[in-house]
Each structure stands twice: as structure tokens, then as C-alpha cells.
Amino acid sequence: MSDPVALQMTAPAPVTALENARHDGPVTVAETGPWGMLTLRGDLSAAPVRSSLADATGLAMPEVRGVTVAGDRRVAWFSPDEALILVPRADLAGVRAALDGALAGQHALVADMSDARASFRISGEPAHLAEVLARLVPVDMGTFAVGELRRTRLAQVACAHWMPEEGAVELVCFRSVARYVFDLLVEAAESPRAFPA
Amino acid sequence: MLILTCPYCGVTAEETEFHGGGEAHLKREGPGSDDAALEGYLFHRENPRGVHFERWRHVYGCGKWFHAARDTQTLEVFGTYPAQTTTPPEDLLATIRDKRPGFTWRGIS
Numbered sequence: 001m002s003d004p005v006a007l008q009m010t011a012p013a014p015v016t017a018l019e020n021a022r023h024d025g026p027v028t029v030a031e032t033g034p035w036g037m038l039t040l041r042g043d044l045s046a047a048p049v050r051s052s053l054a055d056a057t058g059l060a061m062p063e064v065r066g067v068t069v070a071g072d073r074r075v076a077w078f079s080p081d082e083a084l085i086l087v088p089r090a091d092l093a094g095v096r097a098a099l100d101g102a103l104a105g106q107h108a109l110v111a112d113m114s115d116a117r118a119s120f121r122i123s124g125e126p127a128h129l130a131e132v133l134a135r136l137v138p139v140d141m142g143t144f145a146v147g148e149l150r151r152t153r154l155a156q157v158a159c160a161h162w163m164p165e166e167g168a169v170e171l172v173c174f175r176s177v178a179r180y181v182f183d184l185l186v187e188a189a190e191s192p193r194a195f196p197a
Numbered sequence: 198m199l200i201l202t203c204p205y206c207g208v209t210a211e212e213t214e215f216h217g218g219g220e221a222h223l224k225r226e227g228p229g230s231d232d233a234a235l236e237g238y239l240f241h242r243e244n245p246r247g248v249h250f251e252r253w254r255h256v257y258g259c260g261k262w263f264h265a266a267r268d269t270q271t272l273e274v275f276g277t278y279p280a281q282t283t284t285p286p287e288d289l290l291a292t293i294r295d296k297r298p299g300f301t302w303r304g305i306s
Contacts, residue, residue, distance in 0.1 A: 079259035080205050153257040
């Protein structure tokens, strides 16, 4: 008979969809993670929800279509009633408990979605990054600013992207399409016409 | 190609980021309604050449449903407005009257 405690202790460490695949070049494409990802549903314009989130994560609730970045934590505005919270996997349980506690009694929901999504980071010259993304998303990358977030389609799948700082773009998509997104990013980053001499 | 602005997240994007949801402001005919009313609810749709009101969903973005008023002939979008309403807002109607004098759509003019 199996011992549940022993089973728990031998549970494998979480792995990302592509085992942190990486492509180096003028634009580096890397799968990041494993992140701890929490989805918060609730009225994001309500002051109690905003302050609860700030207390639990240490990050301010972003404005509409914004993202707040501090170190290895991010809070992303996804819709008027949905936010995605990214923290290192090791901090997940603590942040979740803090959020649950702060939101107790409020009309809000927190769910652990860490295994639902894959995340990527592409880095390089800002102009090159804009070129790579302009090939894949219907967004004017010429006016896309640091701290702005855009949920849109990347080729044929849903994807969200933002710039945590100049020279880097982070993307999240569903885990089931991680290989598709990674290959597309590499293809766009490798194309000889991407970076005129 | 339509350029629509989502009233919830404020994004102005081209139509591939959205999904059309058919005619706007249909009134559901439930139990107790007569056959003709139910038939109209199920099957009778406007198919105008000109001003039209539609439902759209920001499917790749925030996921919300909203309404759009546009011209089917020129693809001009007069405006978009939230889904929590049964009639178009008066300021949008004023804009449309200004641009398309004399338009009518399902009793709206």
C-alpha cells in the first residue's frame, strides 16, 4: 500500500512545456519558468480588491491594459474583471494564502493556473524585437511602450505580451501551444530579412 | 477590414482580433410567446445595405461582448458601446443621423 506522505515527497518538480528551450541569435528567444501563476477574478476597479492585491503581492494594481513589474513578480491587467499574477514558483503558496486572506468576504476568486500557461522572453535590440513581433501580432509595435500589455492573437493562437523593460518582451500563451509559439518566434527572429545590415 | 474599438479595454484593433456575434438588440421570446414572435426571434434578421447594429466579442483580448454600429456598404464604424443595454446610446444615434440622414433600422431612426 502506498504511503501518501512518501508519494508527496517524491512528487516531481514542475517542468515547463519545452523544458526551458532557448534560441540564441540577434534576438534571443527563451522559454521562462516554471512560474507560479494566479488568476484573480473580481472587479479590478474596486478599491478593496486593488488594495488586497497590492498587500498580498507588494505590487500596485496596473491600470487598464497595463502591467506592473518588480523584480521577478508581475501583475497583469487581463480584462475589467481578470488579472494574472506571476511570481516565482517558490513564492506561489505564500502569495496565494495572502491573497485568499486579504480577499476573504469579497466577491473575488483566486485560482492557481501555473500549469495552464507557458511563458517566453525575447530579448535584443528594441528595433529588432519590434520587427519580430510585428510579423506575428496585429499590434503597432512602433507605439508599444514599456508597461503596456496587449492580449491579442500571435499568428493563430491567443497570447499576451508586454515589455518589462527596454530590450525585452515577455509573452504568455496556453501551454498546449507552447511549441507552436516558440517555433514561430524563432522563425521570425531568424529570418534574414529581419535585421537589415 | 473593420477597425473596432473595444469599449471595455479601449483597444482599437482590426477585426481578426474580434469575433462577430450577429445582430444586436434581439429580444428573447420565451414561454408564453406566440408562434409568430418566436419565429421572428429565431429566424428573422435584418440584412441592410447601410446602417447596421451588431454584437461583437473581443475574443483574443479581454473576452467581453460589446455592440458595434457600422455601415455594411462602406464598412465605416460609427461607434461601439457596452453590451449592458437594450438600445443604442443617444449620442451614437445622433452621430449616425448626422452621417446617414433618414436611416432606419428595426424601428430605430
